[in-house]
Amino acid sequence: MTDFQVSLSTDAAAQQWGDKAPLSMHENGAVIHIGDASDVSATIGQAARTIDTLNIKRVALTGNWDFEQQWAFAMSYTRARDAGQITWADNDDKSRLEQHYQAMRFTRKLVNDTPEDLSPENLATRAADWIKDLGGDKVSVDMIVGEDLQKAGWTGIYNVGRGSERPPVMLEVDYNPTGNPDAQVDAVLVGKGITFDSGGYSIKSSEGMLDMKCDMGGAATVTGALGLGIMQGLQKRVKLLLCCAENLISGHAYKLGDVLTYKNGETVEIVNTDAEGRLVLADGLIRAEETGAPLIIDAATLTGAAMVAMGKDYHAVFSMDDDARDKMLASAKAENERFWPLPLEPFHKSRCPSSFASTANSTSQKGGGAGGASNAAGFLSRFVNPQGKGWVHLDLAAAYHGSASAQMPVGATAKGIRSIARMLADF
Structure with a gap:
C-alpha cells in the first residue's frame, strides 16, 4: 500500500478548494496550507483530523517539517481506536519524535x-x-x-x-x-x-x-x-x-x-x-x-x-x-x-x-x-x-x-x- 503523502506549503490553496482553505488534495496525497495561519499548529491539527476522518491509514510527512509541526500532526491524526501509521519527514527529528510518540x-x-x-x-x-x-x-x-x-x-x-x-x-x-x-x-x-x-x-x-x-x-x-x-x-x-x-x-x-x-x-x-x-x-x-x-x-x-x-x-x-x-x-x-x-x-x-x-x-x-x-x-x-x-x-x-x-x-x-x-x- 502506498503511503498518503502530506506536505506543508506557505502558498494559498487553489481557489477551487475554497477561500483560505487549509487543505488541498492531489493525486498522491494532500497539502496543508499554513501561509496565512495565525496558529500553525491548530491549522495542521485541523487538517490532520480531516485526513483521519477520510480513514486514511498510512501517511508519510514529506518535504520540510520541523519537530513541532510533525508533533501537531501526530497529536491530531492519532485516533483512539485503529489509529493510522505515520512516517516522519526525513530530517534529524525522527528519533526524538519516535520517543515522544511512544510515550504519547x-x-x-x-x-x-x-x-x-x-x-x-x-x-x-x-x-x-x-x-x-x-x-x-x-x-x-x-x-x-x-x-x-x-x-x-x-x-x-x-x-x-x-x-x-x-x-x-x-x-x-x-x-x-x-x-x-x-x-x-x-x-x-x-x-x-x-x-x-x-x-x-x-x-x-x-x-x-x-x-x-x-x-x-x-x-x-x-x-x-x-x-x-x-x-x-x-x-x-x-x-x-x-x-x-x-x-x-x-x-x-x-x-x-x-x-x-x-x-x-x-x-x-x-x-x-x-x-x-x-x-x-x-x-x-x-x-x-x-x-x-x-x-x-x-x-x-x-x-x-x-x-x-x-x-x-x-x-x-x-x-x-x-x-x-x-x-x-x-x-x-x-x-x-x-x-x-x-x-x-x-x-x-x-x-x-x-x-x-x-x-x-x-x-x-x-x-x-x-x-x-x-x-x-x-x-x-x-x-x-x-x-x-x-x-x-x-x-x-x-x-x-x-x-x-x-x-x-x-x-x-x-x-x-x-x-x-x-x-x-x-x-
Whole structure:
C-alpha cells in the first residue's frame, strides 16, 4: 500500500478548494496550507483530523517539517481506536519524535482502555512493566495491595478503593540511574489512579459517569512523562507513586460522615465521596515527602472547577513555591504545551472546614463551591511541607476529550507528558 503523502506549503490553496482553505488534495496525497495561519499548529491539527476522518491509514510527512509541526500532526491524526501509521519527514527529528510518540501512545492507551480491562492492579502493573522495559536494572518496583494498605497506614487509597471487589494499590517505582541505593531522590511524581469513578454514595449521573474511565489520567500522565524522560537519557533519581483505586458503591464502601486519619496526623471528614481523588493523592504526597526529594509533582484529573476555569485547552498549575511554579510554567512554554497558574494561598487549607475533623474533604456545595480547584489544592497542601517548598500540583483539565473536536480526536490527549519530562531534567 502506498503511503498518503502530506506536505506543508506557505502558498494559498487553489481557489477551487475554497477561500483560505487549509487543505488541498492531489493525486498522491494532500497539502496543508499554513501561509496565512495565525496558529500553525491548530491549522495542521485541523487538517490532520480531516485526513483521519477520510480513514486514511498510512501517511508519510514529506518535504520540510520541523519537530513541532510533525508533533501537531501526530497529536491530531492519532485516533483512539485503529489509529493510522505515520512516517516522519526525513530530517534529524525522527528519533526524538519516535520517543515522544511512544510515550504519547502509551499514555493515551492507558486512559482510553475500558474500566473493566484496567483494574487498579492492572494499571499499576502495566505502568511498572513499561518503566522497567525502558529503564532495565535501574528500576525497582514495590506494590502494596488491598488490606495491606490499611496495615501500612495508607488510609486514603484503602478507603476509597475498599468498596470494589478489585483491590486498591499503591505503586512505588524507583528509577535510580546512579546505581547507588543511598543516592538522593531528586524528584517524585504522584499520580491519581482512579480507574473508574462512580462518585461512590455521592453518585454521579449516568452522563457524568460515562467518561470516568479517564479518572486515572494523572497516573497515566506522570508515567508517560517518566518514560519519556528515561528515553531522553534522564540521569536523576525519580520515584513514581501511583495511587490506584476504583470508587464504587457496595456494603463495604466508605461513607459520608466517616473520618479518616492520615499518617501525618490530619483527620478528614468525608462530606462527599465523589471528592475521592484528593484522598488518594494525600497518601502519595505523604510518601513523597518521606523521600526528602526537593521536587514533588502531583497530577490528577481532580476537579470540574478547573475545567470550568480553563476549558479543555490548558492544565491548571498550583504551587505555594513561586520558583517551582515558574519553572513548571517555563517547562510547559518550552514544550509548547498550555499550562496556566491558578491561585493557591495558605488560607485555602481552611476552605473545607469540619466540626468533626481537622478538615473535610470538600464542601457541601456541588463541585466544591466557588474556587473549588483552589480549595482542592489547599486540601492537598496539608500533606506536604508547611511552606509547600518544591511542590507543584497539576489539575489536568486538558487530559481527555469526551467528544472529538475540529483539532483533537475523542479520548485521551497525553498533554503534559512533555512538560513534566522537561521539568524533571531542568529542575
